[in-house]
Amino acid sequence: MKTPSMAQEIRLIPLDQIDVLNPRERGSRVFDEIVGNIKAIGLKKPICVSPRADSQGVERYLLVCGEGRLKAYRALGEKTIPALVVRVSDEDAFIMSLAENIARWQHRPLELLAGIRQLLDKGYTTKAISEKTGLAGSYVLAISNLLRQGEERLLIAVETGAIPLNVATIIAGAGDDDKAVQAALQEAYESGTLRGRQLIVARRVIEKRQRHGRSAARPSTARRSEVSTATLVRTYQNEVKRQTALVRKAEFSQQRLLLIVGAMRQLLADENFVNLLRAESLTTMPKYLAERVWPAGSPI
Incomplete structure (x- = not known):
């Protein structure tokens, strides 16, 4: 990700002065891995923040990227964290944060x-x-x-x-x-x-x-509570129709398979046809079909 040209510096920033700009959720396994890595080898890459003043004029920081690292530091009981401080607009900070999330390899x-x-x-x-x-x-x-x-x-x-x-x-x-x-x-x-x-x-x-x-999106619980007898009957009828269609398709496929098996048995009873297959090195067929054409094993 490319960032716009800006003054940059590394500082130790108090954790309680950092506000998350674009929060997102993580699984516990991924978060535990981040915490474990930082505890074992330290912070390999500083987080990125942009300075902002609150309503009282006190300097705070918007987190641009590195939320996982920030949370890991808090979980480890740290008070400060190394941060790359960049001075960008709210719009640029938002885009940098969003682009960072999108560009991650394991998004x-x-x-x-x-x-x-x-x-x-x-x-x-x-x-x-x-x-x-x-x-x-x-x-x-x-x-x-x-x-x-x-x-x-x-x-x-x-x-x-x-x-x-x-x-x-x-x-x-x-x-x-x-x-x-x-x-x-x-x-x-x-x-x-x-x-x-x-x-x-x-x-x-x-x-x-x-x-x-x-x-x-999953239906809300309020939506689920509106299920009526008529709805259940209609759903049951639709499911019966679907299952009936599946049975018909299965029967049709079975009939086609029986037709193919019968045709293959007749063809393979012809010695000239079998010799032609051997000459062309066509001596195998799918196991499922072969077991029905040759119950006793392949004659080729």
Whole structure:
């Protein structure tokens, strides 16, 4: 992250004079690691603060980056902490703090999305966000478009590596049209963009998106308390329909499999066909299929 040209100096700052500008939560495991590292080898990198005067004219400091280190020092009972003091405006301090959070190697998905959203809300263009955070311009643009469309479920799936960004963009473009969404999935599968487990995960994300909406926010307890008998019956009926559709798909797949097994047995009974397979070194097939074609073992 690049900071604007400014006077800088290192000082020992009292912890009780530092105010957190852009607070965020951390898991206890990550925080314990920070505390342990500082206790074992000390502070490797000073925090960054910007001086401000309170209503009484007493100098205080806004924390620009290093919240984890600051909290660790407090947990260790320290009274002061080494800090890089930079004199910047409130706007620059906010951007520096936000960009620092976004640019971290081990950022959490929701933190990254929230950071980009905050920068967009501040009026920054995708190009400016890219320059300030080091993220690719095409990536920021695609994420920005998904944010504007409220596609939180797709965004989280992208950030966790469940589905590729281009696939999420295509799905979002299909809107709520189920046929268009399924066509997008089929296109991604045929192009090799989605394979194996990714395809399964993508289907689950789409199913949740269709049933619960694009937002990933959990329903409030007040909302849950409004469940009525009619709602339960309707939910049960919808689930029965879904399960019935799954059974039909399974039966259809089983019939197709039996047809393939029968055809393969007839072909493999032809010695000329078997010799052709051997000549082309095509002597194997998926285990699941082979066990049904040759219950006693492969004759090839």
